Amino acid sequence: EKLGVCLVGLGNYSTNLLAPALQLTQYCELRGIVTGTPSKIPIWQKRYGIPDKNVYNYQNMDRMADNPDIDIIYIVLPTGLHALYAIKAANTGKHVWCEKPMAKSAKECQAIIDACIQNNVTLSIGYRMQHEPNTKKIIEWSKTLPYGKIKKVKAHVGFKITNPGNTWRMDKELGGGLLYDVGVYCINALRYTFGEEPIAVMGKHENTRPEVYKEVPETSIFEFDFPNGSIGDGKTTATQSVNLLHADCEKGWYELEPFQAYNGVQGRSSDGTLLNTYIENQQARQMDDDALAIMENRPMMVPGEEGMKDIVLLEAINESAETGKKVMLS
Numbered sequence: 001e002k003l004g005v006c007l008v009g010l011g012n013y014s015t016n017l018l019a020p021a022l023q024l025t026q027y028c029e030l031r032g033i034v035t036g037t038p039s040k041i042p043i044w045q046k047r048y049g050i051p052d053k054n055v056y057n058y059q060n061m062d063r064m065a066d067n068p069d070i071d072i073i074y075i076v077l078p079t080g081l082h083a084l085y086a087i088k089a090a091n092t093g094k095h096v097w098c099e100k101p102m103a104k105s106a107k108e109c110q111a112i113i114d115a116c117i118q119n120n121v122t123l124s125i126g127y128r129m130q131h132e133p134n135t136k137k138i139i140e141w142s143k144t145l146p147y148g149k150i151k152k153v154k155a156h157v158g159f160k161i162t163n164p165g166n167t168w169r170m171d172k173e174l175g176g177g178l179l180y181d182v183g184v185y186c187i188n189a190l191r192y193t194f195g196e197e198p199i200a201v202m203g204k205h206e207n208t209r210p211e212v213y214k215e216v217p218e219t220s221i222f223e224f225d226f227p228n229g230s231i232g233d234g235k236t237t238a239t240q241s242v243n244l245l246h247a248d249c250e251k252g253w254y255e256l257e258p259f260q261a262y263n264g265v266q267g268r269s270s271d272g273t274l275l276n277t278y279i280e281n282q283q284a285r286q287m288d289d290d291a292l293a294i295m296e297n298r299p300m301m302v303p304g305e306e307g308m309k310d311i312v313l314l315e316a317i318n319e320s321a322e323t324g325k326k327v328m329l330s
């Protein structure tokens with residue numbers, strides 16, 4: 001018997017990635033929806049055979065507590081709404097999956113974690129890369145160090161965005177811009193590539209188009225100090241197309257490019273080792289890993305604490321950018 005998933009928020013990611021992926025999963029399936037847009041309901045019901053009793057809106061989703069069809073509530077809303085709805089989800093007694101970035105602040109992340117503990121439900125963050133096999137190899141190498149000590153890691157994600165539009169991602173409160181949207185991939189990658197936590201953070205924002213990037217940074221550049229003098233070099237930008245994770249080690253290097261894309265993640269190393277394991281669908285892999293962990297009562301691969309660590313660092317980047325000073329982390 002598969003676990004039943006209810007998607008909350010039927011925007012681009014739910015419509016074009018998660019719902020199709022839930023047609024490929026072995027351990028979970030799409031059974032419910034929460035939407036504030038009534039016109040979407042018949043389309044989703046018809047496409048995925050969702051019965052009336054499994055259709056909710058933001059006001060009545062608490063009633064899911066009594067619905068045995070639903071085991072997991074997946075929050076796929078603008079970032080500024082994650083905490084409110086992830087906590088509502090936890091309070092129904094269902095397991096919670098929450099998209100990245102986990103929330104707008106470390107305080108909100110902690111509130112989600114606390115709500116899940118209080119309700120005795122699991123919490124998993126939608127970091128699909130940590131389920132992706134080439135990325136998993138990089139994570140393994142942080143422990144086995146096949147190229148010696150890791151000295152410097154670079155994680156840059158950028159898109160040449162001519163017109164970012166007037167979306168929630170450009171709103172300081174609801175989105176926070178590219179640093180939140182894709183910066184968490186860079187922060188997460190620096191942490192998993194080293195397999196360690198940074199001890200200090202420098203951050204800087206740059207803006208060549210203040211008339212377009214009014215509330216959120218166009219480019220963010222950050223440097224993490226890791227123990228033993230290793231350096232993490234992070235960047236997100238709307239001015240240039242880049243998607244690279246590169247590790248320089250004592251005895252060689254390795255990289256993934258792209259390292260954060262939905263498909264085609266691949267890489268190479270200084271000794272010619274290829275990182276080119278193919279999987280059909282990252283989101284299906286992620287949701288199956290998480291569903292199976294719930295079924296087998298094992299810890300989540302990417303728990304709330306992991307999502308929160310990135311938001312703590314993201315807030316340190318913003319603090320450093322504001323003060324011009326290095327932020328020390330204890």
Ligand code: NAD
Nearest residue numbers: 009010011012013014076077078079099100101126128168
């Ligand atoms: P989107 O704008 O396409 O969809 C957002 C949905 O939220 C819409 O259906 C909208 O109607 C709904 N919504 C409800 N209240 C809203 C409000 N007050 N303001 C704006 N929208 C509101 O966004 P998306 O690309 O689907 O992203 C949703 C979430 O998924 C975000 O957290 C994003 O970071 C995450 N995401 C993750 C990945 C990934 O690869 N893991 C990829 C894309 C998006």
